[in-house]
Amino acid sequence: MLIERTRNLFGLLVLGLLVACKTPPPGPDPDPAPGALAVTVIDLPAGLPAAVRVTGPGGYVQDLAQSQTLVNLAPGEYTVTANAVPGSGLTYLPSAGVQLAVVAPRATAHASISYTGVTFRLGIQQVATLPGAVFLASPPGDPRQFIVEREGLVHIMENGVLLSTPFLDIHERVLSHGEGGLLSMAFHPDYATNGYFYLYLSDKLHGIVVARYRVSANRNRADADSELVIIRIQKIGTTHNGGLAGFGPDGYLYMATGDDGGTGDPYRNGQNLDSLLGKVLRIDVAHSTQGERYRVPPSNPFVGQEGKRPEIWAYGLRNPWRFSFDTNLLYLADVGQAVREEVDISSVTQGGLNYGWNIMEGSICYDRPTCDRTGLTLPAFEYDHGHGCSITGGYVYRGKAIPELAGHYLYSDFCRGFLRSFVYTGSGIAAPTDWLISGAGNILSFGRDADGELYLIASKGAIYKIIRTSPSR
Structure with a gap:
């Protein structure tokens, strides 16, 4: 009897396993239905646009200037970031700077933002004077500020005091004739562990050089003999050098070069894809050695195309004087010839x-009444030269000291010396x-420290920190 029951139980168990094998449990829907997100903006004056960004799965990014329902969204978690909006005499602060909204299939999630107007003003506070200063930067997470001097020195400011011994001297x-000199520096994203930083300069033979250096055992002194020239671009003149190298959010090193000067680009570099001048370049320096200074990212647009330099990321530039990244956007300021000054903004993809x-x-x-704009990015x-x-x-401000300024791109003009911004x-x-x-x-340049606070560098060497001059709410 016991044997018979055991056989029956065993038979039922085998049958259950067979059924389970034939009918797998239901899994997640491989293509879930889309959902929606309704963003409501209230209490802004008529005609004043909001500054709201929505990010989500798969690199989704959408900027909003008013209430809007976003449809056909992939289910998942979305971040709604609201920035302050300057108005006439008031700055309008959002009720919630960051909100999370979960979008479900066939459903609409909601996020609401209300604004309050407050009095808000910016000012400048001088923090140092260094004749020849042309750039300021800080390594990630480092409280020191590194100040680049055009003649070929880098100085450190720590706790508001300039150290007496330069960090680096390669004069x-x-x-430094014309528009040349040591023009900027960029710290490797892993500077805290590898000690690498990169300089953008013009050398004695009129070449644009980007070189890598390394900090010494003394955190306040660089090893001047550690130079590794990453790239060198020969020029003819001493103007339109561009002047900045910096790391993008993709980890690649970007450089912005000028067209080599002269009125109207006489060397025709801006549109020449066989020239590295008048361009934004993008290279991979993760494995730089004496034998292989850099690699070309395979996703660069002109890789494998005959007669086109694979290092080129963008082109058609005159004299780009400072670029910066903000999340997935590249902001690029290009100095005009005689009529217009411009800022070009694009996705890093x-x-x-x-x-x-x-x-x-x-x-x-x-210099002509009409032209073919096909394929050009405006x-x-x-602004015109009346301004x-x-x-x-x-830079786009992302510091903590002035939350009302978050999301605003700040810029200046060498001739007028103003401080202006837009969203x-x-x-x-x-x-x-x-x-x-x-x-x-x-104003020669902006600078940014590790906390995201911004600085102005004036032509006579005065270095100013941008501060609020009105009480915080």
């Missing part, structure tokens, strides 16, 4: 863009603001 390798020089200067045809923002003559590109919404420019600072003089 004998630098040609958009390689191969042609910004138009010398076919166009800004959004107008250069500026996201521009300045040489743009100085800056890029993805579809246009919003909240243009003149912060009405005075006394700084000609």
Whole structure:
């Protein structure tokens, strides 16, 4: 009897296993239905656009200037980031800077943002004076500020005090005539562990050089003998050198070069894809050695195309004077010839863009009544020479000291010395603001420290920190 029951139980168990094998349990829907997200914006004056960004799965990014329902969204978690909006005499602060919204299939999630107007002003505070200063940067997470001097030195400012001994002195390798010199530095994202930093300079033979150096055992001194030239680009003249190298969010090193000068790009470099001048370049320096200084990312737009340099990421530039990244966007300021100054804004995934020089200067045809604009990318923002003559590109503010300024791109002009900003919404420019600072003089460059706070560097060596001059709410 016991044996018979055991046989029956065993038979039922085998039958159950067979059924389970034939009918697998239901899994997740391989293609779930889309959902929606309704973003509501209230309490902004009529005609004043909001500054809201929505990010989500798969690299989704959408900028909003008003209430809107986003449809056909992949289910998942979305982040709604609202930035302050400058108005006439007031700055409007969002009720919630960051919100999370979960979008479910066939359902609509909701996020609501209300704004409150407060009095808000910016000012500048001088923190140092260093004749020849042209750039300021900090390694990730480092409280020190490194100040680049055009003649070929790098100094450290720590706790508001300039250290007496330079961090690096390579003045004998630098040609500082014309627009040349040591023009910027960039710290490797892993500087804290590998000690690498990169300098952008013009050398004694009129070449643009980007070279890697390493910090010594003393954290406040670099090893001047550790130089590894990553790339060198020969020029003819001493103007239109560009002047910046920096790491993008993709980990690659970007460089912005000028067209080699002269009126109207006489060497025809801007549109020449066999030249590295008048371009944004993108290279991989993760494994740089004496034998292989850099690699070309396989996703660069002109890889494998005959007669086109694979290092090129974008082209059609005259004299790009400072670029910066903000999340997935590249902001690039290009100095105009005689009429327009421009800021070009693009996604970091958009390689191969042609910004138009010398076919166009800004959004107008250069030196001709008409021109073919086919395939050209026009500026996201521009101003004419009634408002300045040489743009100085800056940064999108992401610091903590001035939360009302979050999301605003700050820029200046060498001739006018103003401090202005705007918000890029993805579809246009919003909240243009003149912060009405005075006394700084000609502005050579912006700087940014590890906390995201911004600085202005004036032509006579004065270094200013941008601060709020109105009480916080």
